[in-house]
Amino acid sequence: MLTDVSTAEDFTIGLNQALAWVDVERHEVIGEFEVERGYCWTACAAVQNGNPLYWDDEVARQLTGGPTAPLTLLSAWFRPHYWMPGRESMPLPWQTHFDLKQTLVLPEAVATDSEVTFGEPIRPGDRIRCAETLRSLSEVKTTKLGRGRFWVIDAVCRNGAGTWVGTETMTGFGYRNLQE
Amino acid sequence: MQTMTRQNLTIDQVAVGDSLPELTHEVTATSVxxxxxxxxxxxxxxxxxxxxxxRNGTPDIFMNTPNQAAWLERFITDWGGPKARIGRYKFRMGDSICPGDIMIFSGTIDAVSTDVKGCGWVGLTIALAASNVIKTRFSARVALPVDNEDNPWARRGEDWQP
Known part of the structure; x- marks a missing residue:
């Protein structure tokens, strides 16, 4: 909570530190298991997706040279297990988003837009790794939510060979509600 | 019951303004x-x-983002066939999708083009609605084969410009 008026109006707090993160890869996460077909079929079954690309090995061989994972399952491959022995806290997706909130002293933040771009198909046996990069940080803006900054974060995903398989892009707005 | 989709649309079979067949699903707790x-x-x-x-002030549990994306993928490939390769999609979520909602995906083609590498592309504007309210808006860029011999999945490196 910002009770000090001068702090509440100062939007340069932490700015230099945040700007130093622009175009720098941070928070790399490596999938805790290899891509597996059982997950692919469960994901297809959940939405009754009968695309033969995922169910018919001959179609997969002809079109993609063998089985691939459903594209929109991208983020699943680097999400941590719900629990595992010895781990006391679960890593957060979009850690950079939370870093910016904290560093810029913007107590509230929302994701305003999301985009996903797909590269090389993901295949069973791949181990997916994902690193976040802050792409931009806006000037101070005022919206109906409050006053703060927009940011754009890429989560760039690669397979074990280092080949790009996809990027999730999130636009966030961190703000202070100046009426509080 | 979903059937195996084997039809492959080619870029010459589509035009700006065309509508995609709607996809309707009654959302249950199991779906979510x-x-x-x-x-x-x-x-x-x-x-x-x-x-x-x-904690969230919603009427019930609600569908997570990757699940909505998975339904989006099905909606697109039910229409385009297995050769249809999604290059990118954007979305903006409005309200929650909960058990009991009748979820309806609808979409139209807003662009048809061929890129410098010869890959055919369609631009789609897609709405996910329930109870006559649009809950999530999507746009997608999807590669379709330029003819029956073409296969967008064969594109690699510089030939794939999503």
């Missing part, structure tokens, strides 16, 4: 929970009704 767990999203608002009501 199975989709969340399949996408490895363990957060309680997607499987615990008390948590969703008390």
């Amino acid at each position: 929970i199975l989709g969340a767990l399949a996408s490895r999203d363990w957060r309680p608002m997607h499987h615990d009704r008390d948590f969703a009501q008390q």
